[in-house]
Amino acid sequence: DGGITQSPKYLFRKEGQNVTLSCEQNLNHDAMYWYRQDPGQGLRLIYYSQIVNDFQKGDIAEGYSVSREKKESFPLTVTSAQKNPTAFYLCASSSTGGSQKLFFGSGTQLSVL
Amino acid sequence: GDSVTQMEGPVTLSEEAFLTINCTYTATGYPSLFWYVQYPGEGLQLLLKATKADDKGSNKGFEATYRKETTSFHLEKGSVQVSDSAVYFCALRDANDYKLSFGAGTTVTVRA
Numbered sequence: 592d593g594g595i596t597q598s599p600k601y602l603f604r605k606e607g608q609n610v611t612l613s614c615e616q617n618l619n620h621d622a623m624y625w626y627r628q629d630p631g632q633g634l635r636l637i638y639y640s641q642i643v644n645d646f647q648k649g650d651i652a653e654g655y656s657v658s659r660e661k662k663e664s665f666p667l668t669v670t671s672a673q674k675n676p677t678a679f680y681l682c683a684s685s686s687t688g689g690s691q692k693l694f695f696g697s698g699t700q701l702s703v704l
Numbered sequence: 705g706d707s708v709t710q711m712e713g714p715v716t717l718s719e720e721a722f723l724t725i726n727c728t729y730t731a732t733g734y735p736s737l738f739w740y741v742q743y744p745g746e747g748l749q750l751l752l753k754a755t756k757a758d759d760k761g762s763n764k765g766f767e768a769t770y771r772k773e774t775t776s777f778h779l780e781k782g783s784v785q786v787s788d789s790a791v792y793f794c795a796l797r798d799a800n801d802y803k804l805s806f807g808a809g810t811t812v813t814v815r816a
Contacts (some may be wrong), residue, residue, distance in 0.1 A: 626806075693740075
């Protein structure tokens with residue numbers, strides 16, 4: 592089945608630790624995205640990538656980093672510089688084109704120990 | 705920049721009631737408009753979309769019409785079911801960009 596796989600489903604971070612969230616898609620989509628979801632605030636864009644080896648900052652990129660070495664993969668690292676990392680993180684992908692819908696993964700809940 | 709404002713929740717309804725969730729947008733160009741739904745513990749799924757003025761998107765009994773004159777894309781369903789309980793997000797994508805801008809989400813609870 593085609594889709595987006597995020598792992599792990601739950602992740603805990605210690606003080607000062609970097610953690611990496613995985614996102615893999617087999618939909619052959621060029622574009623991939625990371626969103627952060629906080630209660631009552633909807634989704635905010637962290638980073639997005641339109642093509643391999645290229646990515647752009649979204650609205651809240653500080654304290655996060657990404658890479659796009661393969662078309663299928665777009666991992667997100669939450670660094671120790673992100674002081675409030677507890678949130679639900681959603682990865683998405685889409686084909687290019689203005690009206691193309693996003694396909695979402697099932698999310699990773701990150702909490703701070 | 706582009707933005708979406710949607711009705712605050714939570715919204716609680718009885719089964720078979722009429723549901724409306726208001727959504728208005730601000731955009732410089734001619735965006736595509738979307739409604740996404742999120743069931744508990746899951747990612748988002750596309751519910752419906754409209755790509756130009758006066759288009760009506762529809763799916764699973766839900767409808768929304770792209771109104772350029774009022775910059776709105778209100779979601780409606782005539783008779784809700786318990787299974788419609790979810791968080792609903794209005795979103796827009798500018799024609800010249802790949803990013804989606806989301807509203808804050810509206811939590812809907814339908815009671816039997």
